[in-house]
Amino acid sequence: MPRIPAAAREQARRRLLEAGAEHIARDGLERASVDAIAIAAGYAKGTFYNYFESKEQLFGEVIAEGARRAVAHYARAGERGTTRQRLLALAAADVRVLQEEEAFTQVVIREAMAFRAETYPLIVGRLEPFLGKIVAVLKAGRAAGEVRRGLPAERQALLFVGMLALMYIQYWGNGGAWPDLDDVPRLVVGMFLDGQGAGGGGGGRRR
């Protein structure tokens, strides 16, 4: 097994994946063209098929890769502190993923929101590691009396990531005008734990 070729091969694949993510994020799966992706990656059309079986397979890989990259960020977050602090850390990690891998994140979120029976479980599956972390934090929080028990922790975790996604959608939808990405963790965690009713804890002070 030649060592360099394997690396070279991996690099070509990576470039195609990145280009694919960008095009699919910008144009959607249908409109993104294999030709344009290959060229953006610096290859000719035919080369694409040396690395991916089809456009759909690329799409799956983009989602997988997006999830993989996210997990790397989550790994070091949410370990310590109160439930609120740990959730803030997880949300901040997610925002960092968005900032560093915007195209991949957009593809994942857009597809998640398309709630197509074919891809929805796939995506939930991919998000599993992140969700798992959140669930762990929430369960600890429930044990500590910091989190309500009305819903299963797994549902709560889905709501949490859903609220993150809502923020991103707003952010993308109005061209970055609101919210400031740095505010997102505080906003989401505040919303998630306290709600907008007047009863709860201290909503959103400082940042």
Add this chain to the structure above:
Amino acid sequence: MPRIPAAAREQARRRLLEAGAEHIARDGLERASVDAIAIAAGYAKGTFYNYFESKEQLFGEVIAEGARRAVAHYARAGERGTTRQRLLALAAADVRVLQEEEAFTQVVIREAMAFRAETYPLIVGRLEPFLGKIVAVLKAGRAAGEVRRGLPAERQALLFVGMLALMYIQYWGNGGAWPDLDDVPRLVVGMFLDGQGAGGGGGGRRR
């Protein structure tokens, strides 16, 4: 000028609109084919173009019609009671729209979540009447000390509908397994006002 045609014409248009909503909801705008829509409506391909200028125009009309039908439901909701009660009524109205016009609602939500710069403002515009109602309730709630003031009421309203959409997405995404649509108003309003932290009211009173 024929005598019945005005009505007949309207009915044909309606059938195409319904079929269009269903196909676009199921397949997305790109994948939905004019041919299939026309046939599903009981017409030949060419007939479609006697009623709509293009697939894109149909899409716009589907969204407009979806918004129109929704508004009719909202009209009678949210008039009286505490903020919580009024929000429950508004959410219930939205759920009723979903139940009665599932395809139209799916198209609107899916497109809203696709956050495409071209359609996002359009959709927000269409939702204006509903948002307006929510904003009014929230402002009254803020005046009564029942709603927090950390965010502008308009942002809060967007979060509220966003959370409704999240529920629908879950609902569609796992084939109707959860949540039960009848629970959605309570879930969303509870989440929106109280959050999942342990501080607030008693989370889930059953129904």
Add this chain to the structure above:
Amino acid sequence: MPRIPAAAREQARRRLLEAGAEHIARDGLERASVDAIAIAAGYAKGTFYNYFESKEQLFGEVIAEGARRAVAHYARAGERGTTRQRLLALAAADVRVLQEEEAFTQVVIREAMAFRAETYPLIVGRLEPFLGKIVAVLKAGRAAGEVRRGLPAERQALLFVGMLALMYIQYWGNGGAWPDLDDVPRLVVGMFLDGQGAGGGGGGRRR
């Protein structure tokens, strides 16, 4: 036979014919649409087919009508004087036709110039009456020694109308800038009889 209906019918037909000539002149046979023609004539699409079997048939009728109207003008021209004078009168009659029936004339000339084996004989046939007049003049001219005998008079006549058409084409082709239509008879007859060589008469001074 009801008298008025017959007249009404004739009038409807006439309006469709005029509208047809204009649209075909402007857009060409392919691009001209039956729908647009009918509407321009003040009728609905279907009515067109009460008067013409098809768009192609309309086209034939437009050509026939164009020729018919032209003949009416020629009828009174070219009767007397020298060959040159008589040709001038015929050319002037032709120019008058152009001015009064521009759409019909354009259709006829454009189609003649498309030299399609299917329509070319048809058109030549339609032009027969005009050509006949010219041939008569030319034959008299040949007898009088005013016209050369190198070619059959029929060929000469075709050249003569061809040269008229060339002038019209220039006229239409550059938006009416040149030649002035009033100059056309003098230009064409001068060209036809004298050529541009230096031998002959004095080309073209004033008019």
Add this chain to the structure above:
Amino acid sequence: MPRIPAAAREQARRRLLEAGAEHIARDGLERASVDAIAIAAGYAKGTFYNYFESKEQLFGEVIAEGARRAVAHYARAGERGTTRQRLLALAAADVRVLQEEEAFTQVVIREAMAFRAETYPLIVGRLEPFLGKIVAVLKAGRAAGEVRRGLPAERQALLFVGMLALMYIQYWGNGGAWPDLDDVPRLVVGMFLDGQGAGGGGGGRRR
């Protein structure tokens, strides 16, 4: 990058261009179908679009190519002799173009005669080189007293090519029966310089 392809590609393009010229010459731009052209060239429909952006672009290229091929023939004609001899040589060169590139020539002439504001200047532009040659000959002829000065030389040149076109149209219109193409230069130059009046060399009675 393949080794031969440059040549192969050029050849494919050429075949499509030829087929396009033939179909457009026979059927006109509207009626000619991309599908039929591709098949006539020995390719599948889609291949056409690897070489041309649209049918309209092909059309433009056919005209350009027609002009290009013509210019090559003109290059060596009309250099020496009397005005009559030089015009004969130019006309002969044009006839040779017609014979060798009949389809291209037909397209150019048909389109020129359709006097459409969009293409007319284009075509006149393409003919520029040929017209320039004629103008040069005519100007020399005027200086030598062999050509009349009634019209600008540029107009005279247009008349000259117009008369050539008239001959071709007759030729095509009646299936090649008349005139014999070899006679065309003599016919056209005779007509152009001397006209059909009886004066011949010197016989022009003025008016």
Add this chain to the structure above:
DNA sequence: CATGAATGAGAATTCATTCAT
């Protein structure tokens, strides 16, 4: 491996023509 020419299924759209009212 890379390339890019060739392919052909598919999609949108147009429009002449028919025909029931």
Add this chain to the structure above:
DNA sequence: AATGAATGAATTCTCATTCAT
């Protein structure tokens, strides 16, 4: 007679995928 809704054949153009070099 007039109407205009319905039709479907035809056309242009796109693009994922294959494959010979």
